[in-house]
Amino acid sequence: MAPPRACGFVIFRRFFGQVEYLLMQTSYGIHHWTPPKGHVDPGETDLQTALRETEEEAGLSREDLKIFDNARQELVYNVNDKPKTVIYWLAELINRNKDARLSSEHQEFRWLCLQDACRLAGYEEMQNTLKYFDRYIVENEL
Numbered sequence: 001m002a003p004p005r006a007c008g009f010v011i012f013r014r015f016f017g018q019v020e021y022l023l024m025q026t027s028y029g030i031h032h033w034t035p036p037k038g039h040v041d042p043g044e045t046d047l048q049t050a051l052r053e054t055e056e057e058a059g060l061s062r063e064d065l066k067i068f069d070n071a072r073q074e075l076v077y078n079v080n081d082k083p084k085t086v087i088y089w090l091a092e093l094i095n096r097n098k099d100a101r102l103s104s105e106h107q108e109f110r111w112l113c114l115q116d117a118c119r120l121a122g123y124e125e126m127q128n129t130l131k132y133f134d135r136y137i138v139e140n141e142l
Ligand SMILES: Nc1ncnc2c1ncn2[C@@H]1O[C@H](COP(=O)(O)OP(=O)(O)OP(=O)(O)OP(=O)(O)OC[C@H]2O[C@@H](n3cnc4c(N)ncnc43)[C@H](O)[C@@H]2O)[C@@H](O)[C@H]1O
Pocket: 006, 026, 028, 029, 030, 032, 034, 037, 038, 039, 075, 077, 078, 079, 084, 105, 123, 124, 125, 126
């Protein structure tokens, strides 16, 4: 069986001039916070997975987002003693009339500044990913 692989987007918005990141809290397990993401289904490309999961979990579609395909991060961590690969691209919420919404998989979502997002995300790799994208936004003047 192929090793577990999941894909999603680190989504940011500008709110009163501040960059804020979307994190969602699972309604299961230890209720950890992550950006919208999920497992790659057979026959899907990674980007198709990221788009599908983001729509399913956060209600945000391709048209609501600006995707930065050059801004990509790959994380590998152990789940049940097996390595899991998670790929994130950076995306901006450009539809000002739209907000995230919850599905049954999550119990809460928040838009957070980098510092608060890192605190809630917890895991070091996830924090590094958020910091990488934050630098990308500044360095590329997004
Ligand atoms: N405990 C549970 N009880 C009931 N239903 C469950 C369940 N776990 C999963 N499900 C079901 O599985 C489905 C999820 O499918 P998907 O929505 O397709 O997949 P996912 O986001 O990759 O799932 P998950 O939350 O498990 O992954 P993550 O890597 O963040 O998290 C996986 C583990 O890795 C840990 N983790 C997350 N990020 C990490 C990191 N950066 N470093 C180290 N560990 C990390 C998390 O704390 C977590 O323990 C849901 O529909 C849900 O119903």
